[in-house]
Amino acid sequence: TGLITVQGPIDREDVSTLKFSVMAKDKGANPKSARTQVVVTIKDMNDNAPSIEIRGIGLVTHQDGMANISEDVPVETAVALVQVSDRDEGENAVVTCVVAGDVPFQLRQASETGSDSKKKYFLQTTTPLDYELVKDYTIEIVAVDSGNPPLSSTNSLKVQVVDVNDNAPVFSQSFTEVAFPENNEPNDLVMEVSASDADSGSNAKLVYSLVTDPSSKDSFTIDPDSGEIRVKAVLDREQRERYEFLVVAADKGSPSLKGTASVAINVMDRNDNDPKFMLSG
Structure with missing residues (x-):
C-alpha cells in the first residue's frame, strides 16, 4: 500500500526530523525501480514541563x-x-x-x-x-x-x-528606687536589675556594669552576668542617706550596643545612736 507507519515512540526533543529513502519496484521480468527521498518533520507536542x-x-x-x-x-x-x-x-x-x-x-x-x-x-x-x-x-x-x-x-x-546586632539592650525598668537598711553586712544583696535584647546569639548576651560617682564607687558592686547589685561596705545613714548611679547593660555584639537604667538607694535608719544631752548655759 505504500503506507508509512512508525514502529516506536518518537520524541521531537531527541530527533526533530527523520529522513529516509523509499523505493518502489515492479514485478516484471526485468523489474524496474524508483526511489524518492522522504523527509518527516516531527510536530511538537507540549509534553515537557518547564x-x-x-x-x-x-x-x-x-x-x-x-x-x-x-x-x-x-x-x-x-x-x-x-x-x-x-x-x-x-x-x-x-x-x-x-x-x-x-x-x-x-x-x-x-x-x-x-x-x-x-x-x-x-x-x-x-x-x-x-x-x-x-x-x-x-x-x-x-x-x-x-x-x-x-x-x-x-x-x-x-x-x-x-541576625545582625541592631537592637540595644532594654531594661525592664528605666528607673528603680529601693530602701536598704544601714549597718548591713558586706556583700548583702540590695536588688537585681534585668535587661533583655531582641537579637540572638552573642548579640543578645549581656554584661552588666555600674557607673557611679567617685564617692560611692567602693560602696556597691554588680554581678556582670546576673545583674545582682550587692553592697561592698557597711552603710551609715548618718553619713549618707541616698545613693544614685547608672546601671549599664552591654551586649556582646560587634560593635557592642548598650542600654542604661537609673538606680536610687535610700539608706534606712536603724536605732544605732545613743541619745545625747545638750547642755545649755
Whole structure:
C-alpha cells in the first residue's frame, strides 16, 4: 500500500526530523525501480514541563537548597540566579515565571535578550528584612508554559535571615528606687536589675556594669552576668542617706550596643545612736 507507519515512540526533543529513502519496484521480468527521498518533520507536542534551576549569586552561597542572607542587606539585593527553560518549541516553550505566595521577594529578568524557552532571572528582596520578625522564608517559584493544556513546575529555596546586632539592650525598668537598711553586712544583696535584647546569639548576651560617682564607687558592686547589685561596705545613714548611679547593660555584639537604667538607694535608719544631752548655759 505504500503506507508509512512508525514502529516506536518518537520524541521531537531527541530527533526533530527523520529522513529516509523509499523505493518502489515492479514485478516484471526485468523489474524496474524508483526511489524518492522522504523527509518527516516531527510536530511538537507540549509534553515537557518547564525546568527551574536555582543557583547562588555573588557572595550569597547556597547549600542543600538554603541561602543565608544578612538582615541588613539593601532592598533589591539578589539572593539567587534562577534559570528557566522548556525543551518544547513555539508556544509550548514560552514560559511565565513568578514567585508564589506573600513573601518579600520577586523575580527580575536578568536581560532582555534570550529566547522565550530559556530565561534568567534575579531573585531579589522587595522590602527590608528583619530577623526579629521573620527568621526564614520558603520561596516557591512557579513556571508555566503556554501550551494547550499548559504544563507547570515548581522549585523552592529556603532563605535563612542572619541576625545582625541592631537592637540595644532594654531594661525592664528605666528607673528603680529601693530602701536598704544601714549597718548591713558586706556583700548583702540590695536588688537585681534585668535587661533583655531582641537579637540572638552573642548579640543578645549581656554584661552588666555600674557607673557611679567617685564617692560611692567602693560602696556597691554588680554581678556582670546576673545583674545582682550587692553592697561592698557597711552603710551609715548618718553619713549618707541616698545613693544614685547608672546601671549599664552591654551586649556582646560587634560593635557592642548598650542600654542604661537609673538606680536610687535610700539608706534606712536603724536605732544605732545613743541619745545625747545638750547642755545649755
